[in-house]
Amino acid sequence: MIRWMLAAAAIGLCGLLIWFWPADEYAWAVPEPYPIPAVPLDNPMSDTKVELGRWLFYDSRLSSNDSMSCASCHKQEFAFTDGLARSVGATGEVHPRGAMSLVNVAYASRLNWSNHLLDRLEIQALTPLFGETPIEMGMSGREGEIINLLRTDPRYKRLLPAAFPEDEDPYSILNAVRAMASFVRSIVSFSSPYDRYLAGERSALDASAERGMTLFFSERFECFHCHGGFNFTDSSTHANATVTSAGFHNNGLYNIAGTGAYPADNTGLYDLTGQRRDMGRFKAPSLRNITVSAPYMHDGSLTTLRAVLAHYARGGRLIEDGPLAGDGRLNPYRSEFVQGFEMTAEEEADLLAFLAALTDRSVLDEARFSSPFVKPGS
């Protein structure tokens, strides 16, 4: 009898647990064995937030002259970069650096090319929206206009209370950036030929790409020290991470007049720390989808992946004349991992084949990441 009662109680408890389990549990499109991203406790993922964030991400009314949205610099077909060496803001001002890919940015431990202080997309979103030097979307001092848009647009009037039901007044910059961050976090990609190869589909990589993979992870080429892990960057974390890596590296791109200096508008971490040793230190970006996100480096100064490989093979870039002249290989702040290597033509082709195998067509094509303002087929 007692045994029956205990069993009934256990079943009842399980039923209660299921009843109270959050119904809006977000389903990450992350296959085994990859970990799910770490998400700030105060902004859990939900489908409604992702939907709202997608509209906001593609809404050009979030710029001072209605000319650009987040997507203007983060275009899906270019793995959410813009194909430019340096991005251009709403007023035509050219940014010192190029737009970074947003694919798998949910796993980034630090955001931007060179800011060790920024680890949350909710805060990062404020820089393109409100930054002034350079002007990106140009909304500095115009937060009232954004809140007004949220309050009056029929779609936002519906979606904001639905996404933030606990808020008495959900029409805030806080909730707008929470939703945008949720959408951007949803852009995950683990369906490249390389991922399929790891999952057991041996034919996903051809012999050349397979050889390239071996070279990529070799001590001879050293690529993986900075571009390591499942996301091919050492600026990486996830929900179960015990260690967060947040690397910044000087890869010998410049060495102006032999002083170690980088161009004044692109000094890397040095701009924030003022420490000479941080000169030219930038984040190693994820290499996923790297073939579609040219040009390369923080300032887009290398136009092809062949040029990138040649740069690393030499162990730094030589600029022979002009105001930026100097031998990057001799930059005193250069990373110890940029040592240079001998590379045959076949090895170069193999490495390029491996890098191409990191491209996930699905994330470039999937409708759920595309502009909701554009009707399919139009």
Add this chain to the structure above:
Amino acid sequence: MQLQIRLIIPLLLLATACQPPSQPVEIEFAVRYGAAAINCTSYDGEFALSDLRLYVADVHFLTLTGEAVPMQMLSRPPWQSGQVALIDLEDGEGECQNGSLQVNALINGVVPVGEYLGVEFTIGVPESLNHADPLRAQPPLTHTAMHWHWRSGYKFIRAGIRNSDDGIWLHLGSTRCEGVIGNLQGCAGSNRPQVRITPFDFRTELITFDLKVLFASADLFDGQIASCEMGPLDTACDGILDSLGLDPGSGNSFSSAAAFGKAAKQ
């Protein structure tokens, strides 16, 4: 019971007596270019104002013996919380692009009744508030123009002057910070100017911020809009920080900011 009342009443009286009566005080700010007033739309003094907003905290009144008595800042949204005030002397017109229409020249507080010879205060946002989550900040820390998302703190001063292609502007804030936003371990460069004006009578005088002094070290007529935004290579910063009594190397205050003074109220 009766014994208790007998004890409590004198104690209460004593407590009230120990709490000195307080008086309201009000500090007014004005911006100058040399001796002349300057605003966003007129070029009388060679330049028009292009921005002028700053945070003030830790206000003290100085007694005749030089003792610094803390002023209790009143909560007056959206310009003042109990800890920090925003002085905003631009009106969004003319050269003050992307400014705010509202202005605020006053700080309100209370001090114990007494005679005071001067005033001192800090320019900037107190450390505990400077690196908190800006998305959850309360006025006057809610302005997107004042938050420095890139440097994970606030702009303590936004100031600028402009006339056509000539001019200069300043964004002052803490530098060389470590940690991540919301959980900052601190900044090696505080860059909070200290201002001490004595003698100063808040009833008849106001605090002036002289942009001619602030930008005295810059070549203002070279056909370029120069700027200091606290980067280590910003050569325009050194002279500007000096006029604010800040050592560019350490970010520490070495004297009262020379760009601040006083004038008689009109």
